[in-house]
């Protein structure tokens with residue numbers, strides 16, 4: 001629990017002066033993600049603590065080095081939570097790293113992603129200037145929306161110092177039900193129920209079963225269970241947590257793990273060279289994991305055909321590109337944006353794309 | 357140069373798609389904030405992507421500003437023309453390109469009206485959630501450019517939360533595609549950055565929106581209060597009770613009286629405030645929550661509560677709120693709509709201060725709020741024909757915005773900065789943030805030709821104004837002379 005923003009600012013200014021590339025490190029729980037980290041470590045986890053917790057405003061402001069577990073604990077005290085259900089991928093996970101990766105959990109299609117809940121941030125740009133964007137209110141269109149831009153930028157645009165996030169209350173009741181279904185049928189079922197007003201808050205499929213999580217008032221949950229049918233899955237809470245944390249058996253493999261983001265109803269046809277066992281479908285069909293040695297380019301063009309894109313999530317060749325390729329004009333724009341925040345290209349260089 | 361611009365434009369567009377006579381330009385001289393006016397050099401109404409692209413390229417080549425325009429309902433002067441500029445109207449980009457029921461998306465051209473999307477998909481039990489009060493007229497392109505909200509955004513989010521994909525033209529005329537029907541897009545979140553960018557970063561030419569299933573049921577609890585502070589607290593209590601209402605709105609006595617006189621919906625006119633709280637979802641969930649809402653509002657001191665018993669009554673409860681702007685419009689020759697957002701806990705305090713200023717300025721104020729998200733719309737009543745009254749109104753408005761920033765809020769929740777709130781931006785942001793905004797602008801538009809002079813004030817302007825944005829205890833713009 002300390003404010004070390006001045007020290008961090010000094011470090012970034014120093015790096016700017018000396019042209020030193022920086023590798024921004026929060027809890028170091030996601031070092032495996034993105035391209036290989038490069039540069040002098042800049043440790044942010046010391047910059048931690050809850051700055052402003054405002055339950056009746058549905059807003060919390062926290063320093064970037066604050067652990068997710070600390071935030072969850074504080075919110076839980078007044079019956080609230082981070083709505084995007086972030087995966088931790090390690091006990092030390094911080095909110096800064098989570099925002100930089102824009103990681104969201106199984107609830108994402110129904111509640112929104114990490115970036116959706118960003119309200120404001122304080123950050124250091126590549127020159128070490130301290131900047132504040134957005135704020136602690138729900139609606140704010142003053143100035144360009146830099147806070148949301150920071151989400152998912154992998155630390156390449158700035159060092160987050162604190163973030164303000166919208167929070168939501170816990171639901172009163174929760175139940176998980178399962179139905180026997182292969183992937184094709186599962187995708188149909190998940191999209192069918194997503195098109196109804198039932199309070200479904202997570203859906204996924206493993207090729208044998210399709211899983212539905214229903215949250216709401218007890219009577220709404222009961223009624224939804226009747227509509228959806230299937231059978232109760234007793235250990236639902238643990239299942240969704242294991243999915244979120246990639247602790248399910250499916251994820252225990254040494255093969256590269258690809259993550260595809262596709263339109264939720266895109267038909268399931270396993271890619272040539274893969275079998276159904278290599279796949280797991282989350283986010284009601286919109287997120288699909290593939291563990292396979294198939295070439296990234298092949299996976300990419302497959303995802304594009306489905307109307308989406310793919311990234312190499314874990315393992316594989318991290319010297320090469322791991323995120324979806326961008327069209328030349330869009331890549332040029334990315335470089336200009338990067339330059340506008342970090343003119344010397346010192347913040348997490350190459351962590352996202354080789355040339356950013 | 358003007359002659360060259362004109363003749364080149366004429367080559368790119370059919371005669372009917374290029375307006376240049378004063379008479380034809382008149383309807384474009386302002387947006388919904390009509391106190392700011394100006395005629396453009398020309399208005400171009402392209403019908404095809406190629407036309408739009410070549411107009412932009414021509415303008416870049418001739419250093420001519422380009423001002424994108426949707427329906428012109430903006431309330432901050434964002435689409436207001438300047439005399440050297442070409443207004444690029446997207447009015448003819450008005451086609452719904454595709455409705456994808458399976459993926460629950462609609463892909464539309466930017467000139468499609470907000471409400472037209474929901475109308476087009478109602479047969480599938482779907483709708484597009486963001487519902488600005490102007491939704492019969494405003495366009496989806498304008499909604500993206502302003503990141504518009506509506507009565508239901510507390511639960512369903514703003515425009516940025518409901519758009520999956522965009523295509524836009526850069527000032528080089530390059531077509532860039534972002535996202536699609538998947539839930540997230542690759543690279544930086546340029547999609548989010550374009551939301552609320554007020555036409556400064558690119559011209560939006562296609563939008564893919566997320567469609568939601570229509571809730572099975574919705575119910576409103578209307579609660580009357582004899583004290584506005586109690587009403588403000590009641591709003592906080594609803595949220596603190598763990599309820600996420602679909603809408604949570606509030607009106608003060610002047611707004612209530614105006615709405616009742618205008619719409620005759622049965623609002624009691626002798627109360628200090630009305631809170632409207634809507635819950636929606638499945639029938640079971642709604643039944644559970646509406647009772648809880650009523651209990652909380654009663655506990656907070658409501659003198660009376662009513663729960664809508666059917667759809668007709670629900671709409672009736674809302675009708676007064678929805679008519680609030682035109683209703684207030686009948687109370688005085690003109691009104692000036694503010695748009696600050698504040699933490700809800702500061703509502704009572706801010707209202708008291710506004711009332712005190714209202715007395716001091718001798719200008720009545722009616723208050724209408726998106727209370728659930730702290731977005732206030734104080735409507736200052738004035739008469740533009742009375743000498744000095746507009747200036748007085750603007751001075752009053754600025755004080756309100758400064759107060760919003762002081763209590764930890766923002767100068768604009770959903771209407772945008774446009775030309776109207778440029779000075780207030782100097783209060784909210786310091787030099788480094790403004791410089792970063794310009795750096796972002798330059799990344800997209802190095803010649804600063806897209807809607808120049810809007811949304812972000814120059815450092816010079818802020819210095820001239822002498823606005824003291826105190827940032828980390830430092831004086832703003834120490835490098836610039838003070839006048």
Ligand SMILES: Cc1cc2nc3c(=O)[nH]c(=O)nc-3n(C[C@H](O)[C@H](O)[C@H](O)COP(=O)(O)OP(=O)(O)OC[C@H]3O[C@@H](n4cnc5c(N)ncnc54)[C@H](O)[C@@H]3O)c2cc1C
Pocket residue numbers: 387388423424425426427428429430431433434435446466487488489490493494495496497498499500501502503504505506507554555556558559560561681770771807
């Ligand atoms: C009676 C009334 C009620 C209103 N209620 C609400 C409300 O509840 N919530 C709310 O948020 N707003 C509200 N507004 C404000 C306004 O309707 C919104 O800001 C709306 O989004 C503007 O859309 P438009 O098509 O009219 O855009 P315009 O006014 O034409 O333009 C607005 C801005 O967007 C830019 N722009 C327009 N189209 C494009 C494009 N294709 N590409 C790039 N830039 C573009 C323009 O340059 C300008 O800066 C209200 C306005 C009125 C008059």
